[in-house]
Amino acid sequence: MKYNMRYxxxxxxxxxxxxxxxxxxxxxxxxxxxxxxxxxxxxxxxxLQIFSGNxxxxxxxxxxxxxxxxxxxxxxxxxxDSAVISVHRTQGVDTxxxxxxxxxxxxxxxxxxxxxxxxxxxxxxxxVGTAYGDRYQASLGNRPISKxxxxxxxxxxTLLFGSMDRTSGVFATEVEYKDQSGDNHNLFIPIxxxxxxxxxxxxxxxxxxxxxxxxxxxxxxxxxxxxxxxxPSVVYLLNLGDQxxxxxxxxxxxGVLENWITNDDTKNAGGxxxxxxxxxxxxxxxxxxxxxxxxxxxxxxxxxxxxxxxGDYTFTPSGIEAGSAGVIYAAVAQxxxxxxxxxxxxxxxxxxxxxxxGESLQFHLDKTTxxxxxxxxxxxxxxxxxxxxxIQFTKME
Numbered sequence: 001m002k003y004n005m006r007y008x009x010x011x012x013x014x015x016x017x018x019x020x021x022x023x024x025x026x027x028x029x030x031x032x033x034x035x036x037x038x039x040x041x042x043x044x045x046x047x048l049q050i051f052s053g054n055x056x057x058x059x060x061x062x063x064x065x066x067x068x069x070x071x072x073x074x075x076x077x078x079x080x081d082s083a084v085i086s087v088h089r090t091q092g093v094d095t096x097x098x099x100x101x102x103x104x105x106x107x108x109x110x111x112x113x114x115x116x117x118x119x120x121x122x123x124x125x126x127x128v129g130t131a132y133g134d135r136y137q138a139s140l141g142n143r144p145i146s147k148x149x150x151x152x153x154x155x156x157x158t159l160l161f162g163s164m165d166r167t168s169g170v171f172a173t174e175v176e177y178k179d180q181s182g183d184n185h186n187l188f189i190p191i192x193x194x195x196x197x198x199x200x201x202x203x204x205x206x207x208x209x210x211x212x213x214x215x216x217x218x219x220x221x222x223x224x225x226x227x228x229x230x231x232p233s234v235v236y237l238l239n240l241g242d243q244x245x246x247x248x249x250x251x252x253x254x255g256v257l258e259n260w261i262t263n264d265d266t267k268n269a270g271g272x273x274x275x276x277x278x279x280x281x282x283x284x285x286x287x288x289x290x291x292x293x294x295x296x297x298x299x300x301x302x303x304x305x306x307x308x309x310x311g312d313y314t315f316t317p318s319g320i321e322a323g324s325a326g327v328i329y330a331a332v333a334q335x336x337x338x339x340x341x342x343x344x345x346x347x348x349x350x351x352x353x354x355x356x357x358g359e360s361l362q363f364h365l366d367k368t369t370x371x372x373x374x375x376x377x378x379x380x381x382x383x384x385x386x387x388x389x390x391i392q393f394t395k396m397e
Contacts, residue, residue: 042066042114044122045096050110050129054221056101057129059110063087063094068116072096075111087114103131132215132223140225143173143191143211150201150232152306153259155180157198157207157232161189169213169223176227177207188212203368204309206231236306237373241319241390244284246277253279257286259304260374261337266300276302280387285319288328288375291383299341303374308365312396315361315373317354319389326384328354330361332373344376351376354386 043066051058063069072085085098107130114122147160157177164170175187179200189196198207206229213223238259239245249255254274256262266288267275275297278287290296315330322328329344331351339347349371350363361373373393377386 040118040120042069042116042120042122045072045112045114045125048112048125048127050127050218052130052132052216052219053099054223055103055105055131055133056099056221057103057108057131058220059096059098059100059112059127059129061096061112061125063089063096063114066114066116067091068120069114069122070117071115073113073115074098074100075113076100076108078109079111103133105133105135106131130216132219132221136215137223140168140211140213140223142209142225142228143170145209145230148230148232150203150234151238152203152234152236152308153238153304155199155201155203155307157201159189159196159198159232161194161196164191164211166191169215169219170211171214172212173209174212174224175207175209178202178205201232203234203307236308236395237304237391237393240393241284241286241388244277244286244389246279246284248274249277249279250274255279257302260286260302261304261372263299263301265297266302266377268294268297275300278387283389286317286375286388286391287386288326288377288379289385290326290379290381291385294381296381297377297379300377300379301338301374302377303338303372305336305370305372307368307370308395309368310365312364313362314392314394314396315363316358316392316394317375317388317390318358318392319387320354320356321385321387322356323383323385325382326377326379326386328375328377328386330354330359330374331376332361332363332371334369334371336370336372338372338374338376341376341378 045061046064048061059074067089069087069089072087074083083100107128110127110129112125143164144162145159146162150157170191172191173189175196176184177198178184180202187196208227208229210227211225245258246255247258250270254269255277256274257277262276267273269275276287278285286302288297288300329351331338331344331348333339333348344351350361352359352361
């Protein structure tokens with residue numbers, strides 16, 4: 001029994017000696033790598049952000065506390081690529097702001113370390129960033145336009161835009177056009193809006209447009225679709241009938257035409273407030289009338305102002321009802337107003353007397369011209385009337 005106890009004690013002592021020897025060996029091995037006896041780290045980059053871009057990324061971060069930081073190294077592409085940035089620390093907070101260019105479309109994992117002059121490194125900081133490029137650019141298209149209409153009366157072009165897939169990053173459309181003076185204008189319409197007005201538009205010209213994209217909220221670059229060039233359809237005159245519409249009216253029969261200029265001489269109904277429009281058998285018509293309690297109209301005018309490019313034109317009223325009394329001319333004149341009845345033949349570009357025989361006003365312009373076009377009338381108060389249900393205005397090609 002005593003022999004066994006002595007034997008066990010010897011075994012225990014031998015094991016204890018071996019453990020001490022092994023521990024000393026490991027400490028010596030550790031000291032080979034840490035000669036000073038402790039590990040020294042530099043301060044790591046703080047508040048790291050990666051901003052996406054067009055074939056590039058922007059890396060931003062802060063150097064907060066460690067004044068010994070001498071450089072910063074950025075690794076990506078599994079450490080196959082890197083960038084070394086010298087750091088000059090001040091007493092305060094310093095900023096890292098570095099662009100990495102010439103990147104392919106891809107998602108990148110970045111590893112960033114800081115170093116002091118002795119080569120001591122920080123704990124690595126990791127972040128993910130995206131570079132967009134040709135693949136994303138090829139997916140971009142222009143926002144559709146559902147309406148593009150130029151009203152020559154006030155030289156205003158109205159564009160109506162369709163919707164787009166918001167996940168594409170679309171946020172606006174840029175429109176470039178030329179005005180009457182030849183000056184270029186650039187207007188922007190956000191994706192949340194559907195209509196855009198181009199004032200003082202030059203007739204006969206095209207506009208071009210492109211759509212703007214940001215693929216994500218952190219992107220530093222705007223992407224653009226290719227420009228598309230197109231021209232608006234032109235509306236030279238408004239409210240031409242089949243059912244003429246009124247602006248003011250008396251609620252029963254007489255009124256004032258919408259979109260037309262009606263002079264005071266024509267307004268002889270409702271206390272001289274209304275004239276030029278009549279609701280006749282449930283149909284709105286263009287109207288001159290005198291007699292039956294309405295005073296005479298010696299110099300009546302109903303016309304529109306518009307701008308016409310060079311070319312040949314016809315102005316044809318139809319659905320005419322007229323009495324034997326009264327004289328009516330269709331006329332076109334340069335400027336903002338038709339000439340008076342007595343001068344309509346001499347001061348108009350062209351003038352044609354209109355009866356129920358189906359006459360048309362025909363004229364030619366050598367250059368873009370602002371004109372007034374419509375009717376001039378002399379209606380005696382003997383029961384004279386002139387009604388038009390429809391007008392066709394055509395530019396001959």
